[in-house]
Amino acid sequence: MTSPTVDVHAHVLLPEVEALVAGLPGLAEARALDARRNGPESLAVSGPMVRERIPRLTDVTVRLAAMDAQGVDVQVVSPSPSHYHYWADEDTAREVCRLANEATAAHCARAPERLRGLGLVPLQHPGLMPEALDHALAQGLLGVEISSHAPGRELSDPAYEPFWARAEETGAILFLHPFGCTLDERLDRWYLSNTVGQPTENAVALSHLIFSGVLDRHPGLKLIAAHGGGYLPTHIGRSDHAWSARPDAGSGCAHLPSSYLKRLYFDSLVHDPHVLRELVRAAGADRVLLGSDFPFDMGTEDPVAALRAARLPEADFHAVRGGNAAALLRKD
Template identity: 30%
Template sequence: MTTGPVDIHAHWLPEDLFPLPPGSPLPPLHGREGQMFLGELPLYIETEAMTDPRRVIADTDAAGLGTRVLSAPPFAFPVADDPGVDDYVGRFNDALAAACRDSGDRLLGLGLVSLHDVDSARAQMNQIAASGVIRGIAVPPLLGSTSFDVAPMRDLLTIASELDLAVLVHPMQLPRPEWSSYYLVNLIGNPVETTTAAASLVLGGVLEALPDLRICMLHGGGCAPALVGRWEHGWKQRADVRSAETQSPREGFAALWFDTLTHDAAALELLRAQSDPTHLMCGSDYPFDMGLPQPLELPHAAGIDDATLERNARKFLGL
């Protein structure tokens, strides 16, 4: 791993995996005239920025970063319980490991796992742990109507903790009819998905059961930093909020990790106030249009220096 700031939140997917995992509810990806499409929906992403490690490294240099940590875009998460998922996951993880090994220490990875099959996921995470260059896994915040406080997602976190693997939680932009316009499915939906997952961790007893778990909530934790006080009040007042016999929500929230991609300096200041400052890391959401080409500008504006960002990311990645 090259010295310098680390971007913990960047996406990559080889073109041969554009058909997406078996059983995916989404249409396949494809490239057209150098641009990516999800079915017929334009993504406003240059195809090579998602697929070509050489382009990724060039953009990493342009952003003033030392290392980028690549994970699959969320539409490549294997959310369907399909027998072909294991093969897709294996192909992605093998390709990711090869891209990282060939990068001259500029790229690291976070792999996929079979979300519905804990036995398969354990075997995949054992391979990830042995790779050296894939430092953990990337997972969605929700699987159907459940999150990390119940099986199977809770089981995946248990295995990751046992194997000392980092966990990155990326929302999937799940559709709801009231979010059908103005890109609200992303602008509201993504932060709400992440917030739901954070609540399941903080209130569901997961952090108490897995004290060594390193799990990162992206986009600055979504809405969660603004709700910690509300969770704390509910925890004090209501037995159902305390039903998992957890520590206080403020203490639980401080155990989570976050990227700095809040899109707003005031929101980042709130995140800093509610979180452990040693758990904040640079994130860009490269190469999506909601990402930042210069992801260091926001943490710099909040007074977070490059050495701190690098040190935190190295700790998160188990380096």
């Protein structure tokens, strides 16, 4: 029997979360930073783009019709990263995650055979993250979505150790999806904030996880990196060289950096069939999962055709199309 086609990178918009934070101190400053990072030309395009896609982001019937048109059987739905709100204080952050988890679960419950969900945890408050993860799992979600960093904290921060331990213990899926690049105004034209910023943030975050030894201490983590892991998988040779040549680079992790690619998962959203082939070579055909970034304009309207364009061996094609995801989501 052929495995279902599973898209692990799809989003939902949650008005409940935005209503909660509306008018709170910190929101205006966060939006101003986002505006500086993206630049006025990109904001002028992004606003209408998102508004046009609100039905696909909120209406399950519209979502299912779009999935049918794409030939996608199952979506793993995560909140729009605009809902992270990592500026929020502890009480607000706890409520943001509670609402996001419950609203995402309710959205997916409208079509439980076809929609599986991921929730949120407050990356800016490491002490609250295990509790928020447990809440997400209690709603029937598969795990949670996180960004590449929180203000003042990288993913290598020891404060995250209890969260990694809890995620490993529960078998929760972690979806690493950056939001905002700290190169700031250097990327504020031509949508470089996304085209360069997102793959840069992916590469930095994954490097922190690898070089700090997080993946040595928690080998059972189930972490999916969006956007094919950014620049790291195709440039991992430079990391391997540094690990071998320099004691400061090699002191934190036990093995060659490239070996850790086979402990991670990556979505297929790289927008280039040659890069996708290299990702499969570097990480292994069993570590790449179909991803579309549904329904945003930086995604792909036809993820299966984008995968087919890589001309993988047939067994690898079907593994990426859905077999790998089916095995990963069957965590019980």
